[in-house]
Amino acid sequence: MILPSTRTAAALLVAALVLAACSSGKEETTAGAGKAPAGGKVSIAYLQKQGDQEYFIGEAQGARDKAAELGVDLQVVDLGEDTNKAVTETQAAIGKKVGGIIIVVPAPAVGPQIVQLAKDGGIPLLTSDDQVCVDGPDPAACDKSKLVPRVGFSGAQMGESVGTRAGEEFKKAGWKKEDSAIITAWQQDVTVCTDRVKAAVPTFEAAAGVTGVKVIEVGTDNTPTGAQDKVAATISGNRAVKNWVMLGCNDENVSGGVTAMQNSGIKPENIIGVGLGAYLACKDWNSGKPSGMKAALFINGYEVGKLAVQTMFDNIKNGTAMPAEAFAPTKMVDATNWQAEGVKCSA
Numbered sequence: 001m002i003l004p005s006t007r008t009a010a011a012l013l014v015a016a017l018v019l020a021a022c023s024s025g026k027e028e029t030t031a032g033a034g035k036a037p038a039g040g041k042v043s044i045a046y047l048q049k050q051g052d053q054e055y056f057i058g059e060a061q062g063a064r065d066k067a068a069e070l071g072v073d074l075q076v077v078d079l080g081e082d083t084n085k086a087v088t089e090t091q092a093a094i095g096k097k098v099g100g101i102i103i104v105v106p107a108p109a110v111g112p113q114i115v116q117l118a119k120d121g122g123i124p125l126l127t128s129d130d131q132v133c134v135d136g137p138d139p140a141a142c143d144k145s146k147l148v149p150r151v152g153f154s155g156a157q158m159g160e161s162v163g164t165r166a167g168e169e170f171k172k173a174g175w176k177k178e179d180s181a182i183i184t185a186w187q188q189d190v191t192v193c194t195d196r197v198k199a200a201v202p203t204f205e206a207a208a209g210v211t212g213v214k215v216i217e218v219g220t221d222n223t224p225t226g227a228q229d230k231v232a233a234t235i236s237g238n239r240a241v242k243n244w245v246m247l248g249c250n251d252e253n254v255s256g257g258v259t260a261m262q263n264s265g266i267k268p269e270n271i272i273g274v275g276l277g278a279y280l281a282c283k284d285w286n287s288g289k290p291s292g293m294k295a296a297l298f299i300n301g302y303e304v305g306k307l308a309v310q311t312m313f314d315n316i317k318n319g320t321a322m323p324a325e326a327f328a329p330t331k332m333v334d335a336t337n338w339q340a341e342g343v344k345c346s347a
Helices: 006-023 054-070 083-095 108-121 155-173 191-208 224-236 251-263 281-287 301-318
Strands: 043-049 073-080 100-103 125-128 150-152 180-186 214-219 243-248 271-277 293-299 325-327 330-333
Touching: 043 054, 043 083, 043 301, 054 073, 054 301, 073 083, 083 100, 083 108, 100 301, 108 125, 125 301, 150 301, 155 191, 155 243, 155 271, 155 293, 155 330, 180 191, 180 224, 180 251, 191 243, 214 224, 224 243, 224 251, 243 251, 251 271, 251 281, 251 293, 271 281, 281 293
Parallel strands: 043 073, 043 100, 100 125, 125 150, 150 325, 180 214, 180 243, 243 271, 271 293
Antiparallel strands: 293 330
8 A cells, every 4th residue: 555655646546536537427415515614624524433443543644634734624523333313413513514524434334324414415425435325324325326426445456456465375385275264344334345355255266276165254344353253253153264365344354354364273373364454464573473464465545635635635636526536556465564564553
C-alpha cells in the first residue's frame, strides 16, 4: 500500500480518482450534489465503524490532515459496531447542516436507512471502505447503479494479491495438497470481505501450481477473538490436515486464525498465514519469534481518509461528481520490509 514516496502515492491516488470519474457512466447515487456555503467553511462528518482499530485510526488521521490542508471543518465520529449509533449520528450531522457525510457503516443492512436520511436532508453521501446499497440490505445483491459512491480498495485485487503470495509460499514450502487445507475466514454479510476471499483461492492455485486443495470457509465477526474461536473449532474437526493456509478478510481474521493454529500445537513451519492490513501481522514479526504469519497486504487507511475528504470537498465546493469507486494502492510486506514500508503496528 505504501509507495516509495508520499508524492508518488498522492499522484497515484489522484490518477485513480480521475480514472474512476471518467469511466463511471452510472446514475449518481449520492443524496444530492453538495452546495458550497456562502463564504463559510465546508463542513464534513466522517462516521466510522471500529474507530479504535489501527486501520481506522490511520484513516481518521488522514481525513483530519486533508481537512486541515483544505480548510474543511471536519468531525470524526467513532460508531463502534453500533448500527443504532450510525443512525443517530447521521441524524445529528444532518441537524448540524453539514455539507457532506462520509460513512463506514457498522453493518451493510443499515445502509438504506442512512441513504434515505441523507437524501431527505439534501446532503451528499459517500462511503469509505465498505459498500452500501441504496435500496437493499445486501450490497452483493444490489444493482451496481444503486451502490453509493465509495472510496477504498478493490476487494478483488486485494484478494488476488493475498492469494498469489500464499500460493508462492505454498510452492516454496513444497507442500502436498493431500496433506494441506486452506481456511478462508470472514464476516460473510460484508460484501468487500466476500470479494477478497473469493478472489484469493484462484490466484493461490495459479501461483502454487496446484488445484483441489481443500478449502474450508469459516464465518466470523471479523475480530481476532472471533476468528480464533472459529478456527480452533475447525482445526479440531480436521486433525488429519498437516499443513494449513490461513486467509481472511483482514488482519484480524488471519492473526486470530494463526494464533488458534499455534495454540493447537501446529508449528509455524506448517502454517502459511497471509494477512490483509499488516497492522497485526507486524506484531508477530516485531517479536522476532518464528510465526505462521508469513506476509500481509499493507492497506493504508491514512490514504483512504485523505482521498475520501478530497472527494467530498470537490463535490461540495466545485460540484464535481463523485466517482462510483476510487481506489488507493496496496503493498505486500513481510518480516523483512514492513518497517521500511511504514507499517504501524496496532497497540
